[in-house]
Amino acid sequence: MxxxxxxxxxxxxxxxxxxxxxxxxxxxxxxxxxxxxxxxxxxxxxxxxxxxxxxRAQSVRRLSEVTPQQTQRIATGLGELDRVLGGGLVPGSVTLIGGDPGIGKSTLLIQAMALLAEQMPVLYVSGEESAEQISLRAQRLGLPGEKVQLLTETQVERIIDLAGRHGPRALVLDSIQTFHTEELQSAPGSVAQVRESAARLVRFAKQTGTSLFLVGHVTKEGALAGPRVLEHMVDTVLYFEGESGSPFRLVRAIKNRFGAVNELGVFAMTDKGLREVSNPSAIFLSRHEEQVPGSAILVTREGTRPLLVEVQALVDQSPLGNPRRVALGLEQNRLSMLLAVLHRHGGIGMYDQDVFLNVVGGVRVTEPAADLAVLLAVLSSFRDQPLRGDLVTFGEVGLAGEIRPVPSGQERLREAAKHGFRRAIVPAANAPRKSIEGLEVVPVRRLSEAIEAC
Structure with missing residues (x-):
């Protein structure tokens, strides 16, 4: 026994x-x-x-003696998904997709599996939904289901056994919180079950060269029974983002051993599933019929893609003794710091004003290149004077009032010129050596110079 x-x-x-x-x-x-x-x-x-x-242990070798093999990536058929994956699927890779309930994780994967099934065997394993539910979703999305293999099972040992018999090259498990292994007595969804089940599935994927997708539920803290338990075990971590009232969905790469980190893919949720957005800058720009105060266009960068987004600010007289500082899509502490820099080095104090800041479209901007756009939008609203409609800006603002350069300045400027912008206020170190056709570049070194240039 x-x-x-x-x-x-x-x-x-x-x-x-x-x-x-x-x-x-x-x-x-x-x-x-x-x-x-x-x-x-x-x-x-x-x-x-x-x-x-x-x-059976492998022998120790020198790093120079190891010859890396050229890996042929597999296109999923969804260009935005291939972008965040680093150019396509890598055989034997393990990808974890996390996001809020109902945001579109299962929809994205069933669409990808239907497209991949045209070129390779695939298997979709569901521990939450019945086969009839998945079939109804595929019919609603208009997806062909003749070549997609489907399995409803929660025991990891049986899943590995059936996958070994059918030999799929792409495998989806939705979701990892519902699967369990018989070697542990704890309930499915516990940290031990999630970690042990994922470890067995990762081992199977590496040994057979199967591209594995794991769907993970995100808790409020992101710790208990969430995908953060698995982030060190998998190769790629993707997060679904999006506002509840917006049709747009952002897929962000948090970790990627085969591509760029913080790469961004943009989708639009429709009645036929997720549709790719090839020009995301167009959806994040309001394009007001007439210029309004408090609006500035920022050229940010997500992974390898420059992106134009609109930063909106509203400054109003505060009835409170402690004025409010509210930031959506940006870090609130950084907003407070920038307002202090504006007071010290720009001579404009907002100690009696409420300041509200928002990035249009539900985008979260984490890089410091948004500093200059934030201050110009705040100043435009405070003085009730709109900025030029063909003006873009980017740059980091230091505590000493200097405008610091940011990476990939040339690509940001070319993206702005491609969308018809004619004037750019940028850090002096990011000024191009050769002029860009149709774009006037204004280099600035200090915050006071940027305020005068507006």
Whole structure:
């Protein structure tokens, strides 16, 4: 009779191991932090299988002796998805897709599998929905389902066995929180089950060269039963973003071993599923019929793509003793810092004004290149004077009032010129050596120079 695997309990705070569950960790004193997991099997003689002393272990080689193989990427048929993946699917890669419920994770994957099924065998495994539900979604989206293999199962061992028989080159598991392994007694969705199930599936993908997609649910903290438990185990982590009232969906690469990090793919949710947006700058620009105060156009960069977005600001007299600072799509603490720089080095104080800031389209801008656009939008609203409609800007503002350069300035300027903008206020270090046709570039070194240039 086969011996049952040993189970141990690890503290999620300090990593201490315990033979049985207790309420408090004896090493660090934290409460309710012990998580069940399977102990590694020991080989005869006290050695762990696969480590030093095992005949099956690979020999140690020099890095210069290893010749990397050229990997042929596989196009999914969705250009925006290929972009965030780094150019397409890599055989044997493991991709984790996370996002809020109902944002479109399953829709995106069923569309990708229907397109991939035309060139390779694929398998879609669902632990949440029945086969009839998935079939109804495919019919609603108008997808061909003749070549897509479907399985509704939650036991990992059975999934691996069936996948090994059918030999799919692309495998989807929706979602990882619903699957379980028989070696653990904890409930599906617990940290131990999620981690152990994912480890077995990742091992299967690497051994067989199968491209694996895992769907993960995001909790409020992003920790318990969320995809953050798996981020170190997978090759690529994609996050779905989007406002509830907006049809646009953003797919952002948080981690990618085969491509650029922070790459962005833009989709529009329609009654026929997710549709690619080839020119995302057009949807993030309002293009007002007449110029309005408090609006500035920023050239940001997401991964390898320059993107034009509109930054809107509203400055109003505050009835409160402590004026409000509200930022949507930007970091609120950075807004407070920039307002202090504007007061010190621009001579304009807003200590009695409420300042509201928003990035149009639900985009989140994290790079400091948005600093100059934020200050110009705030100043435009404060003085009730609109900026030029053909003006774009970017640049980082330092605490000393200097305008610091940002990466890829040339590409940002070319993108602005392509969309018909005629004037750009940029850091002096980002000024192009050769003039760009149709675009007047105004280099600035200090915040006061940027205010005068407007």
């Amino acid at each position: 086969a011996r049952a695997p040993k189970v141990r309990y690890l503290c999620s705070e300090c990593g201490a191991s315990h033979p049985k569950w207790v309420g408090q960790c004896a090493d660090c004193g934290a409460w309710n932090t012990l998580q069940e997991e399977t102990a590694p099997a020991a080989a005869p003689g006290g050695r762990f299988a696969g480590y030093a002393g095992d005949a």
